Amino acid sequence: MVTLAEVAQHAGVSASTVSYVLSGKRSISATTRQRVEESIRKLGYHPNAGARALASSRSNIIALMVPLRTDMYVPVMMEIAVAVASAARAYGYDILLLTGEEGPDAVRRVTGSGLADAMILMDVELDDERLPLLRGTHQPSVLIGLPADTEGLTCVDLDFRATGALCVEHLAELGHRDIAVIGEAPAVYERHTGFAERTLDGLRTRARELDLRLLHRPCEAGYDAVAATLARVFDERPDTTGFVVQNESALEPLLALLRRWGRAVPEDVSVVAVCPEQVATQASVRLTSVALPAQEMGRRAVEHLVAKLDGRGSDEVVLLAPELTVRASSGPAPARP
Amino acid sequence: MVTLAEVAQHAGVSASTVSYVLSGKRSISATTRQRVEESIRKLGYHPNAGARALASSRSNIIALMVPLRTDMYVPVMMEIAVAVASAARAYGYDILLLTGEEGPDAVRRVTGSGLADAMILMDVELDDERLPLLRGTHQPSVLIGLPADTEGLTCVDLDFRATGALCVEHLAELGHRDIAVIGEAPAVYERHTGFAERTLDGLRTRARELDLRLLHRPCEAGYDAVAATLARVFDERPDTTGFVVQNESALEPLLALLRRWGRAVPEDVSVVAVCPEQVATQASVRLTSVALPAQEMGRRAVEHLVAKLDGRGSDEVVLLAPELTVRASSGPAPARP
DNA sequence: AGCAGCCATTGAAGCGCTTCGACGATTGCT
DNA sequence: AGCAATCGTCGAAGCGCTTCAATGGCTGCT
Structure with missing residues (x-):
C-alpha cells in the first residue's frame, strides 16, 4: 500500500x-x-480514507437513510437514492446506505462515530422520531419529505398539497363532480407519512372549495385489492367519474378493471395519476399525471447538503411546484343522465 | 465529542x-x-470510525455496486440492496453505495483508499471489465451474478440456465409445442448480462432436447412495446400457446393484451414468469413463476463476504436452485385443430 | 542597499484508536 | 514453600494524514 x-x-x-x-x-x-x-x-x-478522516475530521461521506418498507412504491425510492449517489459523487462525496431498520439509533451511531459528515433522510413521517436527534446535533442534514414541524430543518419535497389541489382542479375544469382517490396502502396513512397526508389535505381542501364530492380509499398493492376498492367506490358513489391515483402499483390494475366494468377512459371516467413520468407514459393508457420528480429531489437534497457542509446555505424548506401533464386518460365528464 | x-x-x-x-x-x-x-x-x-479504521486498517464497510441502468427491473435490485444492507448490519458492517456510473474506477478508488473492506458487485456482465481488477486485488469480493469466467471469484446467483430449462419443461409437460420468450430490453442482451444470456441458453437447450419450437423476442418496457412484440409473435408463430416472460414490466401489459387478442389464460395460452413472488401473486392473473430470490441472494452474498473477511471461506460459485410454483396462468395446451 | 512582504516549502504536532510487549498479581503445580 | 503459568491491566508506539507555525528565498519598494 x-x-x-x-x-x-x-x-x-x-x-x-x-x-x-x-x-x-x-x-x-x-x-x-x-x-x-x-x-x-x-x-x-x-x-487512505481513514487517516484522512481522522486528521481532518471529515469523512466525505453522506449517509442516506432509505425506508425498508415494502408497502411503498420502491422504484421512486431507488430513483431518488441513485440520483443522490450520483449527485454526491459529483461533489466528491460517497453514500453510506442505511436502512430504516435501525431507526433513530442509526442517526446516533452515524453522528457519534463521524462515519458520515451529513445525512439525508427519506420517508419522513409527520412527527418523525428521528427529528429531535437531528435538531440536537450540529451535523447537517436534509429531509426528502416534509414533517409537521420544519423548525430548524432543511426539507426538499414535491409540494404535495398543491399536487392534490392541482389534480382536483383539473378534474373540476373538465366537469367532474364526483371524485374518488385511490391512495397508498393503509399503513402509509397510519404512520402519518408526510406526502400522503399532505396530498390528501390538498385534495380535500380544493374539493371543498370547488364544491366537489371526494371519496378517499387507501389501497393495498395487488390486483385483487384494487378490484375490491373499486367495487366499493362504485357501490358507494355510482356517479364517480374522476379518479386520482396516488399508488403506482394500483394504476395498471385499475385501468384493467375499469375496462372490465365497461367504463371507457377517458370517455366515461378520467384518471389522474401522481407518479413518475415513466410510469405515466408506459401504462396501457397514456396517463394524465403529476410527475414525481425523483431525480430532481435527490439532486436538490445533495446540493443543499453540500452548501451546508461548505458553510453556505441555511435551513430552508424547498417545495417543488407540481406540474400536471395532460395525456390520454382525462377528458370532459360525460353528460349527466 | x-x-x-x-x-x-x-x-x-x-x-x-x-x-x-x-x-x-x-x-x-x-x-x-x-x-x-x-x-x-x-x-x-x-x-470514531476514522481513527478505528486507521489504527486497525479495517473500515467495517462493504461497498455495494448497484447498476444505474434504467433498462433493468429496479425493484429486484432494490430488494437485493436492502437485503444486503440488513444482512451486513447484522455482522457489524455498513454499506457504501456505489452506482455503476464510475465503472472500474470505483473499484480502484475503493480498494486503494481502504474506504471499504470488501465489495459486492451487481449486474455482472459475462465479460465484465471490473473483474480483472477484482482478481488483481487482495480485497475480498462477491458477485451477485455470473460472469463467463468465474476463476478466482465468488459468485452468488440464481441458476438461470436451470431456470430456463425448468420453464420449458413445465410448458412441455402441459403439451405446449410452440413457445415464445418475452425477454428483457435489447440493451440487456447487447451488453451480455449474465443472467439474461444464461436463461436464454437454458431455454434453448431444453427446447431443442424436447423438440419444441422456441421464439425469443427482447422487449422494451411499456405497453406499446409489448403490444408490438406480441403482434409479431402471433404473426410469426400463430400456433404459440406457451409464453415465458423474463421482464417484469412486460407482464401486466402482456396479460391485458392477451385478453384483447381473445386468448384466455390458461385455457388458450399459458404464461410462465421469471419474477419476484410478490409480482407473481399480485398480477391480474396469479402467475405460474420461477421466483427471483432477491433477499436470499443478498443475504448469501454478505455471508460469503463476511466469511472471507474472517479468513474463512474460499472462492466458490453458489447457484441457487430455481423453484417453479404453479399458479393460475398455466394449464394444458389446447387441442390442436 | 536595505527592508517589508510575499511565496513556496518544511518539520512537527496531533487526530483517536488498536495493539504489542511488559508487568504485577494471582493461581496452580510440585 | 517455591516456581511457572496465567490473568488483567497498562504504557507507548504508531496507523497515514492534515495543518499550523516557522523558514528561507524572492520580489519590489524606497
Whole structure:
C-alpha cells in the first residue's frame, strides 16, 4: 500500500507538500505540482480514507437513510437514492446506505462515530422520531419529505398539497363532480407519512372549495385489492367519474378493471395519476399525471447538503411546484343522465 | 465529542483497557468491564470510525455496486440492496453505495483508499471489465451474478440456465409445442448480462432436447412495446400457446393484451414468469413463476463476504436452485385443430 | 542597499484508536 | 514453600494524514 510519505520521497518533497498538492489549500509552484502528480500516478497512490478522516475530521461521506418498507412504491425510492449517489459523487462525496431498520439509533451511531459528515433522510413521517436527534446535533442534514414541524430543518419535497389541489382542479375544469382517490396502502396513512397526508389535505381542501364530492380509499398493492376498492367506490358513489391515483402499483390494475366494468377512459371516467413520468407514459393508457420528480429531489437534497457542509446555505424548506401533464386518460365528464 | 481517553479517565482505567472491553480481544475482569460499560453509556461514547479504521486498517464497510441502468427491473435490485444492507448490519458492517456510473474506477478508488473492506458487485456482465481488477486485488469480493469466467471469484446467483430449462419443461409437460420468450430490453442482451444470456441458453437447450419450437423476442418496457412484440409473435408463430416472460414490466401489459387478442389464460395460452413472488401473486392473473430470490441472494452474498473477511471461506460459485410454483396462468395446451 | 512582504516549502504536532510487549498479581503445580 | 503459568491491566508506539507555525528565498519598494 502506497502512502503519502512514499509519494513525497519519490517526488523529493516533504509530505506536507504532497498533501497541499492534493487539497489545493496552499499555493504550490507549477513544477513541484507536476512532479508530485507524476509520482502519484506512477506509484498508483490513493489517500487512505481513514487517516484522512481522522486528521481532518471529515469523512466525505453522506449517509442516506432509505425506508425498508415494502408497502411503498420502491422504484421512486431507488430513483431518488441513485440520483443522490450520483449527485454526491459529483461533489466528491460517497453514500453510506442505511436502512430504516435501525431507526433513530442509526442517526446516533452515524453522528457519534463521524462515519458520515451529513445525512439525508427519506420517508419522513409527520412527527418523525428521528427529528429531535437531528435538531440536537450540529451535523447537517436534509429531509426528502416534509414533517409537521420544519423548525430548524432543511426539507426538499414535491409540494404535495398543491399536487392534490392541482389534480382536483383539473378534474373540476373538465366537469367532474364526483371524485374518488385511490391512495397508498393503509399503513402509509397510519404512520402519518408526510406526502400522503399532505396530498390528501390538498385534495380535500380544493374539493371543498370547488364544491366537489371526494371519496378517499387507501389501497393495498395487488390486483385483487384494487378490484375490491373499486367495487366499493362504485357501490358507494355510482356517479364517480374522476379518479386520482396516488399508488403506482394500483394504476395498471385499475385501468384493467375499469375496462372490465365497461367504463371507457377517458370517455366515461378520467384518471389522474401522481407518479413518475415513466410510469405515466408506459401504462396501457397514456396517463394524465403529476410527475414525481425523483431525480430532481435527490439532486436538490445533495446540493443543499453540500452548501451546508461548505458553510453556505441555511435551513430552508424547498417545495417543488407540481406540474400536471395532460395525456390520454382525462377528458370532459360525460353528460349527466 | 467524547473520546476513548475520556471514557478511560471517567472509568479510572487506561485507554487500552477500554479498547479491549470494546473489542473483546483480551480478557477483562467482570467488574472492570461493567465500570467501563457504565462510563460509555453515561458519556454517550461512540468510537470514531476514522481513527478505528486507521489504527486497525479495517473500515467495517462493504461497498455495494448497484447498476444505474434504467433498462433493468429496479425493484429486484432494490430488494437485493436492502437485503444486503440488513444482512451486513447484522455482522457489524455498513454499506457504501456505489452506482455503476464510475465503472472500474470505483473499484480502484475503493480498494486503494481502504474506504471499504470488501465489495459486492451487481449486474455482472459475462465479460465484465471490473473483474480483472477484482482478481488483481487482495480485497475480498462477491458477485451477485455470473460472469463467463468465474476463476478466482465468488459468485452468488440464481441458476438461470436451470431456470430456463425448468420453464420449458413445465410448458412441455402441459403439451405446449410452440413457445415464445418475452425477454428483457435489447440493451440487456447487447451488453451480455449474465443472467439474461444464461436463461436464454437454458431455454434453448431444453427446447431443442424436447423438440419444441422456441421464439425469443427482447422487449422494451411499456405497453406499446409489448403490444408490438406480441403482434409479431402471433404473426410469426400463430400456433404459440406457451409464453415465458423474463421482464417484469412486460407482464401486466402482456396479460391485458392477451385478453384483447381473445386468448384466455390458461385455457388458450399459458404464461410462465421469471419474477419476484410478490409480482407473481399480485398480477391480474396469479402467475405460474420461477421466483427471483432477491433477499436470499443478498443475504448469501454478505455471508460469503463476511466469511472471507474472517479468513474463512474460499472462492466458490453458489447457484441457487430455481423453484417453479404453479399458479393460475398455466394449464394444458389446447387441442390442436 | 536595505527592508517589508510575499511565496513556496518544511518539520512537527496531533487526530483517536488498536495493539504489542511488559508487568504485577494471582493461581496452580510440585 | 517455591516456581511457572496465567490473568488483567497498562504504557507507548504508531496507523497515514492534515495543518499550523516557522523558514528561507524572492520580489519590489524606497
